[in-house]
Amino acid sequence: MWRHFSRTQKVLASATIAGGVAGTAYYTHEQTRPRNAYLSALKHQDQASTLSSTVQKLLPRQVAFAEAVQQQQQLDKEDTWQAPSREAMLAKLKAGEEYDLLIVGGGATGAGTALDATTRGLNVALVERDDFASGTSSRSTKLVHGGVRYLQKAIMELDYEQYKLVVEALHERKVFLDIAPYLSSQLPIMLPVYQWWQIPYYWVGCKMYDLFAGREALESSYFLTRSKALEAFPMLKKDELVGALVYYDGQHNDARMNVALALTAAYHGATVANHCEVMELTKNEEGHVNGAMLKDTLTGDEWSVKAKGVINATGPFTDGLRKMDDKTNAEIVAPSSGVHIILPNYYSPQNMGLLDPATSDGRVIFFLPWQGNTIAGTTDSPTEVTQNPLPKEDEVQWILEEVSHYLSPDVKVRRSDVLAAWSGIRPLVRDPHAKNTQSLVRNHMINVSENKLLTIAGGKWTTYRAMAMETVDKAIEVFDLKPTDVCHTDKVMLVGSKGFSSTMFIRLVQEFGMDTEVANHLGNSYGSRAFAVCAIEDPTRLSWPNYGNRIAPNYPYIESEVRYAVRQEYACTVVDVLARRTRLAFLNAEAAFQSLPRVIEIMSEELKWDKTRQHEEYEKAASFLVTMGLAADRAGPATPA
Structure with missing residues (x-):
């Protein structure tokens, strides 16, 4: 046979x-x-x-x-997919084609909306004035969470809206971790208890948090005795400590998650362009918004783009675009400032965070391991909308003081320990009856103006996908669009996620001869595309590690990442690379400043910058790093080697 x-x-x-x-x-x-x-x-x-x-x-x-x-x-x-160049994307925008949707704003909400719309078969363009995640979306607490604080309000105040927000966020948290496994993970967070009566109170709260998540819950919360709590968090203040509760939430690399969303949208056919500003909105004979006049902020070129509908997803700058549509439009965003600081890694164990639910003034503060360092924050106070807000010194000092309350007296938290500090502006939906920003719910609002400008405002990182889904649903209705598919972004894996394994760093070490820290970083930043990053440069050094020249000592970012960011991730400026493709500016402002000459040299090779452009990039990057905690006297005029 x-x-x-x-x-x-x-x-x-x-x-x-x-x-x-x-x-x-x-x-x-x-x-x-x-x-x-x-x-x-x-x-x-x-x-x-x-x-x-x-x-x-x-x-x-x-x-x-x-x-x-x-x-x-x-x-x-x-x-093996090669992202179309930025020049190719701009050429598509200039070709005169009418898009189904023009999305303004390249943060989490805008990029998520672009991905949702393009995977439904719509013809989508996304433009961003600065860079993907250049605003609020790169300045978050880095948590993917349901909101323990909102759960408390839902129970204590019998607030059904808060309850719905928590349940939605817990569902989205699970989706988040599933579609981007290399950029997100679960993190245990400890709530120290210093009074016996608080143990049952916190225990019930944590168990309800697990219960609301249902089948999509992460690891179950649990109680730690005093000795076990000190074993898990050795720097914790011992006096009067009676134990601790530990619950689980998610954590992610926010800016890289945002870039991955934009790249995935491009992979599925969307036209995406950063450093592309809306100068004015255009309207048809009926007065309805039907496109925009755009400007390439790098070259000064201007042109118009037509679309059946325009979506305003500009975060804190929402009201600016709304007033571009109609000066009489009421403001709907109440901006709130949140300051975070970065401390050395010895301030927290690398596998557990800490939450203080009741600070001296009632605000919540987190103390979390992140990217090899410790992130502490955040504040919550009204602010003005600016492009790169400065962290206020009194808020930095407040965080340091609150942190010190939970640490052993042997540990002296010094101002000089702060490696970086930044301020993010939360675009909270305005409630005219609210007495302060702390009472504003972090849910979102979809608004359609009389001229049919669709605005999505509010929300938080965790619920970006649900916000995008509702926004596209509304756009289909308002603009009479004809999608060819339904929303399925809960199953669309982000670029780099397919084939990712937590053990892939072993292959990176074996095949490229790099040290383990760099291999772990590449795997957790690029997923399965880490090999493409490594393939850019051939090993040239004879001593171990024989691959990966670092751009800053003590941090795992290597030179090939700079080239990859330019070639495959639309990085156009030094700040794009230092703040959002790598996270060095957020981890150590001084280290980022020291790396400027080499990063500029590499980008000049890639983008053919002349001496004038190199000096401009140096000065702009130095000024930006001041907003990240660099001493102002360090950012004076200098020559970029």
Whole structure:
């Protein structure tokens, strides 16, 4: 019977009987086409009838293998996908094509909306005046959370709106961790308890937090005795400590998550362009918004883009675009300032955060391990909207003082320990009856003006996807769009997620000879595309590690990341690289300042900058780093080597 089989059938049968997936994987490696062969064998019943009963029973498994191969081929396509250049994106914007949607704002909400719309089959353009995540979306607390604080209000005040916000956020938290596993993870957070009566109170709260998450809950919360709490967090103040509760939330790399959203939207067909400003909104004969006049902020070029609908997703700058539509539009955003500081990694264990739910003035403060350092914050106070807000010194001092209350007296928290500090502006939806910003709910608002400018405002990082889904639903209704698919962004894996494994750093170490810290960083920043980053440069050093020149001592960012950011991630300025492609500016402002000459040198090679542009980039980056905590006297005029 065997001699009657075709060559394809022989290979199929051998592969299936000898080892199933392993055999099929070898067959795939030999660049044959097993899926076609599998399906062909199934379609031709006369040939299939000649197979032995054993092989016939294995045919359903062959179909499964075929589907697995197809998924692997799709994965390979994603891993080797080259993002269209920024110049190509701008050329599409200038081509005169009418888009279904023009989305203004490249933060979490705007990028998420672009991804949602393009995966539904709509023709989408996304423009951002500065860079993806240049505003609020890169200045968050880095948590993916349901909101323990909102849960408390929901229970104590019987507030149904707060309850709905918590439940929605807990659902989105699980989706978040599923679609971007390399950029997000779960983090245990400790609530120290210094009075016995608080133990049942906090325990019930944590268990309700788990309960509201249902099947989508992370690890279960648990109680720690005093000794176990000190073992987990050795720097904790011992006096009067009676124990601690530990619950789980998510944590992520916010700016890189934002960049991944924009890249994934581009992968699915959206036109995305950073450093592209809306100068004015255009309107049709009926007075409805139908596009915008755009300006390339890097070259000064201006042109118009037409769209069936325009979405305003500009975060804190929402009211500015609304007034561009109509000067009489009421302001709907109440901006609130949140300051964070970065401390050395020895201030917190690398696997657990700390939450103080009741500070001296009632605000909540977090103390979290992040990217190898410790992030502490945040404040919450009214502010004015600015492009790069400065962290106020009194707020930095307040955070340091609150942190010191929870640490052992042996640990002296010094101002000089602050490696970086920044202020983020939260675009809270305005409530005219609210007495202060702390009572504003972090939910979102969708508004359509008389001239049909659709605005999405408010919300938080965790719920960006739900906000985007509602926004696109509303846009389809208002602008009479014809999508070809329904929303399925809860299953759309972000670029770099397919094929990611927490152990892939081992391959990076083995194949490229880099040290473990750099390999871990690359895997957790780029996912499966880390190999593409590494492939940019060949190892040239003879001593270990023989790959990866760092751009700053003690931090795992390497030179090939700068080149990759320019070639594949639309980085156009030094600040784009230091603040949002790498996170060095957020981790250590002085280290970022010291790296300027080398980063400028590399980007000049990639982008052909002349001396004038190099000096401009140096000065702009130095000024930006002052807003990140760099001493002002360090940012004076200098020559970028």
